Amino acid sequence: MQTCSFNHRVLHDDVFLIDPGKTLDNGNAHEMVQALTNAQTDGFRFVILDLAALEFLSSAGVGSLLGSVDLFREQGGDLILCNVPAPIMHILTVLDLGDFFTIRSNEHEAAVTCGRS
Numbered sequence: 001m002q003t004c005s006f007n008h009r010v011l012h013d014d015v016f017l018i019d020p021g022k023t024l025d026n027g028n029a030h031e032m033v034q035a036l037t038n039a040q041t042d043g044f045r046f047v048i049l050d051l052a053a054l055e056f057l058s059s060a061g062v063g064s065l066l067g068s069v070d071l072f073r074e075q076g077g078d079l080i081l082c083n084v085p086a087p088i089m090h091i092l093t094v095l096d097l098g099d100f101f102t103i104r105s106n107e108h109e110a111a112v113t114c115g116r117s
Helices: 029-041 059-073 086-094 107-113
Strands: 007-012 015-019 046-050 078-082 102-104
Touching: 015 029, 029 046, 029 059, 046 059, 046 107, 059 078, 078 107, 102 107
Parallel strands: 015 046, 046 078, 078 102
Antiparallel strands: 007 015
């Protein structure tokens, strides 16, 4: 996989985990799109986004995620959010995206959703 500026690691053959850090906004949304596109191109059917450290999510950040979900779902995979802080969950709920995204409590539950344990 090409270099990803976010903390990341391979969990399984087809599962990739990305930690976007504290901010996902105009300054790095394009990097998120690129990281997700690269993961899909490299054969990862599932990407787990660990949002535990996320403090700020802008509309550009939301857009970077929305634009990538279908890439994975079309291949029988998914983009899964885990460890979503309450303020970030509030943003997703206000935008009526809480049911659109696959959201799990923690990395283990997200891995189980991918068929891994």
